[in-house]
Amino acid sequence: MIHQYKNNGYNIVMDVNSGSVHVVEDVVYDAIELLDAELPEMEEPAKLPEDLAGQVKERLTATYGGTDVQEALEDIQELIDAGQLFTKDVYQNYITDFKNRETVVKALCLHIAHDCNLACQYCFAEEGEYHGRRALMSFEVGKKALDFLVANSGNRRNLEVDFFGGEPLMNWEVVKQLVEYGRSLEEPNNKKFRFTLTTNGILLNDEVEEFCNREMSNVVLSLDGRREVNDKMRPSRNGKSSYDVIVPKFQKLAESRNQMNYYVRGTFTRNNLDFSEDALHFADLGFKQMSIEPVVSLPEEPYSIREEDLPKIMEEYDKLAVEYIKRKKEGRGFNFFHFMIDLQQGPCVAKRLSGCGSGTEYLAVTPWGDLYPCHQFVGEEEFLLGNVDTGVTNTEIRDEFKLCNVYAKDKCRDCFARFYCSGGCAANSHKFHGSITDAYDIGCEMQKKRIECAIMIKAALAE
Numbered sequence: 283m284i285h286q287y288k289n290n291g292y293n294i295v296m297d298v299n300s301g302s303v304h305v306v307e308d309v310v311y312d313a314i315e316l317l318d319a320e321l322p323e324m325e326e327p328a329k330l331p332e333d334l335a336g337q338v339k340e341r342l343t344a345t346y347g348g349t350d351v352q353e354a355l356e357d358i359q360e361l362i363d364a365g366q367l368f369t370k371d372v373y374q375n376y377i378t379d380f381k382n383r384e385t386v387v388k389a390l391c392l393h394i395a396h397d398c399n400l401a402c403q404y405c406f407a408e409e410g411e412y413h414g415r416r417a418l419m420s421f422e423v424g425k426k427a428l429d430f431l432v433a434n435s436g437n438r439r440n441l442e443v444d445f446f447g448g449e450p451l452m453n454w455e456v457v458k459q460l461v462e463y464g465r466s467l468e469e470p471n472n473k474k475f476r477f478t479l480t481t482n483g484i485l486l487n488d489e490v491e492e493f494c495n496r497e498m499s500n501v502v503l504s505l506d507g508r509r510e511v512n513d514k515m516r517p518s519r520n521g522k523s524s525y526d527v528i529v530p531k532f533q534k535l536a537e538s539r540n541q542m543n544y545y546v547r548g549t550f551t552r553n554n555l556d557f558s559e560d561a562l563h564f565a566d567l568g569f570k571q572m573s574i575e576p577v578v579s580l581p582e583e584p585y586s587i588r589e590e591d592l593p594k595i596m597e598e599y600d601k602l603a604v605e606y607i608k609r610k611k612e613g614r615g616f617n618f619f620h621f622m623i624d625l626q627q628g629p630c631v632a633k634r635l636s637g638c639g640s641g642t643e644y645l646a647v648t649p650w651g652d653l654y655p656c657h658q659f660v661g662e663e664e665f666l667l668g669n670v671d672t673g674v675t676n677t678e679i680r681d682e683f684k685l686c687n688v689y690a691k692d693k694c695r696d697c698f699a700r701f702y703c704s705g706g707c708a709a710n711s712h713k714f715h716g717s718i719t720d721a722y723d724i725g726c727e728m729q730k731k732r733i734e735c736a737i738m739i740k741a742a743l744a745e
Contacts (some may be wrong), residue, residue, distance in 0.1 A: 284318045285698030289738040302366035305741045309346040309354045387434040389442035391646040395453040417649040418453040424460040426670040427647045444478045451485035483528035503532045506548040507560025545571035551585035558602035565616045573619035603735040607742045623736040641683025658709035693721040
């Protein structure tokens with residue numbers, strides 16, 4: 283499969299199956315486009331059919347001249363010989379044994395607090411309640427969760443635990459106790475915990491900062507952007523500005539971590555489709571690590587993103603990408619999560635095909651110990667997998683997630699982005715289509731655009 287596009291003056295050709303990316307001249311770009319309409323995926327490197335090469339030469343000679351077209355065809359043949367163009371999809375065979383693979387749990391999202399001190403309008407967790415009652419996780423439940431993770435992690439040494447909410451700092455003492463307990467499990471079980479924390483920052487203080495810098499591999503800081511944008515969607519319970527409270531704290535924390543191992547995470551809605559300005563606002567505040575995610579909400583919500591918003595959103599990603607390159611070259615760059623792409627050593631095959639591992643490798647744990655495929659399924663009783671006392675008992679749902687991959691989704695089969703997004707978010711698919719093997723269409727379009735921008739940025743920064 284070939285995907286071609288032009289962005290910011292670059293002609294980019296992606297050979298989807300091999301993962302090869304080429305920045306080419308106009309004549310090569312046009313020749314590949316003509317060849318792609320006729321050439322099948324190749325079982326092995328093969329010579330371009332003479333009659334097809336002749337047709338391409340005839341079509342393009344008037345525009346580029348015969349010599350340039352001939353050289354372009356020779357360059358294309360070299361890429362084919364190297365297995366970097368018109369390659370065959372060899373990955374589909376890997377999915378046949380996914381259901382039979384041993385289930386190894388590598389990560390837990392601990393809902394340490396089903397409670398929150400903000401009232402964010404778009405919160406999928408219903409201000410921390412998750413379709414249920416407010417609750418804080420006890421140390422006993424959290425301890426069982428860590429024991430469950432160790433017991434079900436097989437030979438995997440590195441394990442991940444995210445303290446999540448609601449707002450996890452509302453249950454800070456238990457967070458500290460669980461980190462201490464997790465560390466006590468490492469040496470006897472040959473494990474290493476990577477703890478992370480997601481916080482809105484209201485309760486962030488020097489003691490929390492010091493502990494996080496010592497124990498948390500990553501800290502996610504929730505902030506939507508400019509003051510007026512943030513405070514519209516993320517108000518305090520008392521109606522006061524949350525921006526004014528948290529920004530100084532976040533700046534201090536980011537500096538204390540040497541601008542590494544954290545990121546400021548925002549959400550953009552229909553209220554701020556000019557979200558590139560919010561990303562640049564983060565950069566101007568001094569933050570070096572950031573992400574701004576599109577809100578995922580049903581169309582009836584006034585802030586939801588709709589199909590007619592996509593042209594504006596695409597313009598914003600392009601605008602942000604150009605400024606991203608400019609600032610990088612000027613030595614005042616920042617990292618934007620969706621523009622970070624590894625074209626040399628990307629994810630393993632299993633991750634490319636099935637993504638985050640929700641429902642199998644990655645589970646969410648409620649304050650009372652119930653297990654769900656991920657934080658976005660919590661409270662959806664049909665997806666209850668079990669609990670920390672019994673382990674996973676709903677193996678039917680688990681097996682459904684095992685088989686959730688890019689080849690199980692009709693919308694992914696012919697999509698150039700499938701090995702980069704791994705089929706997208708199962709929760710978003712279920713939210714909009716009632717199935718984890720569908721895809722959230724608006725989200726797909728944005729994801730494809732982000733991937734195109736990320737690859738263009740690689741080309742620009744390589745010059």
